[in-house]
Amino acid sequence: MRKKYDDIKALFEENDRDVIIDTARKQEALQSVCTKNASMKNTAGSRWQLVKGQLLYMNKNILCFHLAACMGMVLLVWTNWCDIQAWEQYSMICSGVLGALSVLEVGSMFFSGMTELEASCYFNVRQLTAFQMTYSGILSLAALLLSTVFASIRLERNILMTGIYILVPFVTTECVCLAVMLTEIGRRNLLVLIAAGIFSAFFWSILASMPRLYEASALVFWIAALVAGMGIFVLQMKWFFEILDKGEIVCAD
Amino acid sequence: MIHQKNRQDCVQSAVEMYYEDVYRFCRYYTGNSTDSCDITQEVFLRYMKYMDSCGHKNLKAYLMMIARNLCCDYFRRQSEQREKLLSFDMLEDTAEGGCLGTVRTIDNCDSELYLQELLQSISQEQREVVILRIHDGLKFHEIAKITGCRLSTVKSRFRLGIASIKKKIGGNYA
Amino acid sequence: MCRLVLTGIEKIYKDKKQEKKAVQNLTVHFEHGVYGLLGENGAGKTTLMRMIVGILKPTQGQITYDEVPIRQLGGAYRSLLGYLPQDFGYYKDFSAVRFLNYIAALKAIAPQTAKERIDRLLETVGLADARNKKLKTFSGGMLRRIGIAQALLNEPQILILDEPTAGLDPRERVRFRNIISALGKDRIVILSTHIVSDVEYIADQIMIMKQGALIKTGTQAKILEPVAGCVWKCSVPECEAEALNAAYAVSNLRGGEHSGQVELRIVSQEKPHSDAAAVEPVLEDAYLYYYLCERSHHRGAWDQKGGTI
Numbered sequence: 001m002r003k004k005y006d007d008i009k010a011l012f013e014e015n016d017r018d019v020i021i022d023t024a025r026k027q028e029a030l031q032s033v034c035t036k037n038a039s040m041k042n043t044a045g046s047r048w049q050l051v052k053g054q055l056l057y058m059n060k061n062i063l064c065f066h067l068a069a070c071m072g073m074v075l076l077v078w079t080n081w082c083d084i085q086a087w088e089q090y091s092m093i094c095s096g097v098l099g100a101l102s103v104l105e106v107g108s109m110f111f112s113g114m115t116e117l118e119a120s121c122y123f124n125v126r127q128l129t130a131f132q133m134t135y136s137g138i139l140s141l142a143a144l145l146l147s148t149v150f151a152s153i154r155l156e157r158n159i160l161m162t163g164i165y166i167l168v169p170f171v172t173t174e175c176v177c178l179a180v181m182l183t184e185i186g187r188r189n190l191l192v193l194i195a196a197g198i199f200s201a202f203f204w205s206i207l208a209s210m211p212r213l214y215e216a217s218a219l220v221f222w223i224a225a226l227v228a229g230m231g232i233f234v235l236q237m238k239w240f241f242e243i244l245d246k247g248e249i250v251c252a253d
Numbered sequence: 254m255i256h257q258k259n260r261q262d263c264v265q266s267a268v269e270m271y272y273e274d275v276y277r278f279c280r281y282y283t284g285n286s287t288d289s290c291d292i293t294q295e296v297f298l299r300y301m302k303y304m305d306s307c308g309h310k311n312l313k314a315y316l317m318m319i320a321r322n323l324c325c326d327y328f329r330r331q332s333e334q335r336e337k338l339l340s341f342d343m344l345e346d347t348a349e350g351g352c353l354g355t356v357r358t359i360d361n362c363d364s365e366l367y368l369q370e371l372l373q374s375i376s377q378e379q380r381e382v383v384i385l386r387i388h389d390g391l392k393f394h395e396i397a398k399i400t401g402c403r404l405s406t407v408k409s410r411f412r413l414g415i416a417s418i419k420k421k422i423g424g425n426y427a
Numbered sequence: 428m429c430r431l432v433l434t435g436i437e438k439i440y441k442d443k444k445q446e447k448k449a450v451q452n453l454t455v456h457f458e459h460g461v462y463g464l465l466g467e468n469g470a471g472k473t474t475l476m477r478m479i480v481g482i483l484k485p486t487q488g489q490i491t492y493d494e495v496p497i498r499q500l501g502g503a504y505r506s507l508l509g510y511l512p513q514d515f516g517y518y519k520d521f522s523a524v525r526f527l528n529y530i531a532a533l534k535a536i537a538p539q540t541a542k543e544r545i546d547r548l549l550e551t552v553g554l555a556d557a558r559n560k561k562l563k564t565f566s567g568g569m570l571r572r573i574g575i576a577q578a579l580l581n582e583p584q585i586l587i588l589d590e591p592t593a594g595l596d597p598r599e600r601v602r603f604r605n606i607i608s609a610l611g612k613d614r615i616v617i618l619s620t621h622i623v624s625d626v627e628y629i630a631d632q633i634m635i636m637k638q639g640a641l642i643k644t645g646t647q648a649k650i651l652e653p654v655a656g657c658v659w660k661c662s663v664p665e666c667e668a669e670a671l672n673a674a675y676a677v678s679n680l681r682g683g684e685h686s687g688q689v690e691l692r693i694v695s696q697e698k699p700h701s702d703a704a705a706v707e708p709v710l711e712d713a714y715l716y717y718y719l720c721e722r723s724h725h726r727g728a729w730d731q732k733g734g735t736i
Contacts, residue, residue, distance in 0.1 A: 004415065005387055005415050005419075007419075007422065008371075008383075008387055008415070008418060008419075008422075009387050009388075011364070011367075011368050011371075012281075012368070012387060012388045014364055015364060015365050015368050016277060016388075018364065018365060019277065019280065019365070021272070021273055021276060022286075022290060025290040025293075025294070026268070026272050028294065029268060029272065029290075029293060029294040029297055030265060030268055032294055032298060033261070033264050033265070033268065033297050033298060033301050034261060036298055036301055036302065037257055037260055037261045037264070037301060038257075040257070040260075040301075040302075049537060049538060050532060050535055053528070053531070053532035053538055053541075054532045054533070056528075056532075057525055057528045057529035057532050058529060058532075059518050059521075112516050112517065112518050113514065113516020113517075114516040114517060114518065115516070116477075116482065116512045116514070116516065117510065117512055117515065117516065117530070117577070118533060119480070119481075119482045120480045120481070120482065120505060120508055120510035120512075120587075121505060121530065121533035121534045122502045122505050122506045122533065122534050122535040122581075123502075123532075123533045123534075123535065124502075124505060128533075245484065246483075246484055247477065247482045247483040247484055248483065250482055251477060251482065251483070299493060299494065299495055302493070302503075303493075303495055303499075303500050303503040303504075304503075315499060318495070318496060318499065319494060319495050322491055322494035322495065322496075323494045325494075326430075326494055400489075401434055401435065401488055401489025401496070402435075403487070
C-alpha cells in the first residue's frame with residue numbers, strides 16, 4: 001500500500017546511503033564505554049549473599065508456623081499417628097492450612113505497613129512477593145509431595161490419585177485466601193485472612209468425610225477442580241502483580 | 254547485579270548493532286553531525302551506567318528513548334545559551350533565517366541540506382515524530398511511549414509535520 | 428550532575444464515576460540542592476513524591492533521571508533513592524539494627540558495607556545507644572531518626588522525605604534540619620511539609636503546591652520579591668482586631684505590648700489600617716500571599732478588593 005509519505009521516506013533512504021558514519025568516533029564511543037565500565041564500582045553483594053541477608057533479617061513469624069505445619073503434615077502420615085481411614089480428612093485440612101499459610105506469608109507484608117518503604121528499595125514489593133511466593137510454594141509443595149508418597153504407600157493407592165486429593169484443597173484454599181487478600185479489608189486485617197483460611201480448611205474437612213467423593217467416577221470432578229483452581233490462581237497472581245505495578249495497593253493510606 | 258564483563262559485552266554488542274540508527278536519528282533531529290556524535294556516545298554511556306540486566310525487551314526503542322531525551326536536553330541548553338547571549342546583546346549569534354539557530358556543520362551535500370532544511374522548518378515536537386515514524390519505522394504507540402505524550406497528540410503532530418513538509422516539497426515544484 | 432525532570436505529570440483518580448485530579452500537569456526539574464515542597468494537607472505533595480519514587484504510576488507524563496525514564500531504569504533508579512514516607516510502617520518486634528539490616532538487604536547492599544554504614548548512621552542520628560532496642564519502644568522522634576537512617580543507607584543521589592518533621596518537638600526539628608542541610612550539597616533532596624519554618628533555613632529552592640498544581644517555584648529571594656510591600660504590621664485594640672482578621676489575610680496575631688492591644692501581621696496589597704507599617708516579608712507571608720492569589724485568580728476578587736479575602 002502506497003503511503004502518503006513515500007516521497008519523504010525516499011529522501012531519508014537517499015540520505016542514509018550518503019551519510020558516512022565516522023568510524024573513528026564510533027571507536028571512541030566504544031572506548032569511552034569500556035573506560036566507564038572499568039570505573040564502575042560494584043557495591044552490591046553476590047546474589048547468594050543478598051538472598052542470605054534477606055532470609056536472615058526478614059520477618060519470620062509466619063514462616064515458623066508454616067514450617068511447623070509442613071513438618072506436622074509429613075509426620076502425621078509417617079508415624080502412623082492417625083487411623084489411615086481418617087487420613088483423608090486430616091490431610092485435606094493440613095493441605096488447606098498450608099495453602100492459607102502460603103498466602104499469609106505475602107499478606108504479612110501488608111499488615112506491617114512497610115510496603116511503601118519496601119517499594120522504594122532495589123528489591124521492591126513485586127520482587128519480594130515473587131520471592132516469598134516461591135519459597136513458601138516450594139516448602140508447601142515439598143511437604144505435600146512427601147505426604148503423598150508416604151500416604152500412597154500406606155494406602156496402597158495410586159500416587160497420582162492421592163496427589164490430586166491433596167493438591168485440590170491446597171489450591172482452592174490459596175485461591176480463597178488470595179481473593180480475600182486482594183480486598184482492602186483483607187490486607188489491613190490479619191484476622192479476616194486467617195478466618196478465610198480456617199473456613200476453607202473446615203469446608204474441606206466436611207467434604208472429605210463423604211465417601212462418594214473417592215469413587216472413580218468422581219475423579220473427573222477432582223481433576224476439573226484442580227485445573228480450574230490452578231487457572232484461577234494464575235489469573236489472580238497476574239492481577240495482583242498488575243495492581244502492584246499501579247502502586248496504590250502499596251501506599252499506607 | 255551485573256558482572257563487569259557481562260556489562261561490557263552487552264554494551265559492545267549494542268554499539269555494534271545500533272550505533273548507526275541512533276546517530277542518524279540524532280543527526281536528523283539536531284541537524285548537527287558533530288554534536289550528534291557526542292550525543293550518540295552519551296546514549297551508550299547511559300545505557301551502560303543504568304544497565305541492570307542485559308537484554309531489554311526492545312533495546313532499540315530504549316536507546317531511541319534515551320537519544321530523544323538527550324537531544325531535547327541539547328536543545329534546552331542551546332536555547333539557554335542563546336538567551337544568555339541575547340541578554341548580552343550578542344545578536345549576531347541568534348536565529349538565522351527560519352531555522353532554530355543551531356550551528357550547522359553539515360557535509361556539503363545538496364540532498365542532505367534539502368532534507369535538513371525540511372526537517373528544521375517544522376517544530377521540534379513534529380520533527381521527532383516524523384523521524385521516528387518514517388525513518389525508524391516505529392509504531393505510533395511506541396512513539397507515544399518514547400515522547401511521553403498521548404497517542405492522539407503523537408498522531409496529530411505527525412499529520413501536521415507531514416503536511417508542512419509536503420507543502421514545502423510541493424512549493425518547490427510550483 | 429544528573430537532572431531529575433518531570434514533564435506534564437498528572438495523576439487522576441477515578442472514584443465512583445467522579446474524577447479527582449491529585450496532581451495536574453506538573454513540569455519541574457531538580458538538580459542538586461534542597462527543595463522544599465510546601466502545601467496544605469491534600470495539596471498533592473505525597474502523591475507527587477510517590478510518583479517521583481516510582482511507587483505510583485502517573486496517569487500522564489514522564490519522569491526522567493539523567494535523561495532516562497525512571498520506569499525503564501527500574502532497580503537502577505531505586506538504588507539511587509532514599510525515601511522516608513509520611514506514614515512509616517515497621518515490624519514492631521524488630522530491633523533498630525535488625526530493621527536497618529533488613530532494609531540494607533532490600534537495597535542490595537553487601538553485608539560488610541551494610542555493617543559499616545549502619546554503625547556510622549546510628550551515630551549520625553544519635554541512636555547508637557538504642558541499637559538493640561525494639562522499635563515498638565521508640566518515641567516518635569526516634570522513629571523519624573531511624574527513618575532518616577534507613578533512607579541514607581544506600582548513600583542515595585535522590586533523597587525524598589515526606590513530612591519528615593511531623594510530630595517532632597522543636598529540638599528534634601533543629602537536629603533534623605542540621606542533618607538535612609549538610610546532605611543537600613551533592614544530592615537532590617526533596618522535602619515536603621506544611622510547616623514553613625522547616626524549610627525556611629535549609630531549602631535552596633521552594634515550591635508551593637496547591638490542589639495538585641505548582642503555583643510558585645524559585646529561590647527564597649525570588650519567592651519573596653513580589654510580596655515586598657504587601658506585608659504590614661499594626662497594633663490595634665482588641666475590638667478592631669476581629670474586624671481586621673475577618674477582612675484581611677492575617678499571617679500572625681498575638682497580644683500587643685500594652686493590655687487590650689493586639690499585634691497583627693497582615694498580607695495585603697493595600698494598607699489595611701492607618702497605623703500599619705510595612706515590614707520585610709518572610710516565607711510564611713509569601714506562602715499566604717500565593718495561596719490567596721491563586722484563590723482569587725479564580726474568583727477575580729484579589730485586585731478588586733485590594734487584597735482582602
